Amino acid sequence: MNDSTLMAVLDHLAGLSGSVPGLLAFWLLHREALDVGWADPWPRRLAVWREHPDPDGRERALLMEPPEAGVGAHVPFL
Secondary structure: OHHHHHHHHHHHHOOOHHHHHHHHHHHHHHHHHOOOOOOOOOHHHHHHHOOOOOHHHHHHHHHHOOOOOOOOOOOOOO
16 A cells, blocks of 8 residues: 555544544554654654544554664554
């Protein structure tokens, strides 16, 4: 999936109500961020999710600790 498609999917999911779309979007964000080593734009995307209105998605984002350079991220997720 190219970056612009992924961003469009994340934006669409973020706009849907309920926990499932938010958690799915966060899972996609997390996987892609790990795949690219947390390069931009993923830290900014995580910051946006930390302000998300859905409490479950927001909680996952708040619990996520992006890694130091070269170290994997810790996420209490799935």
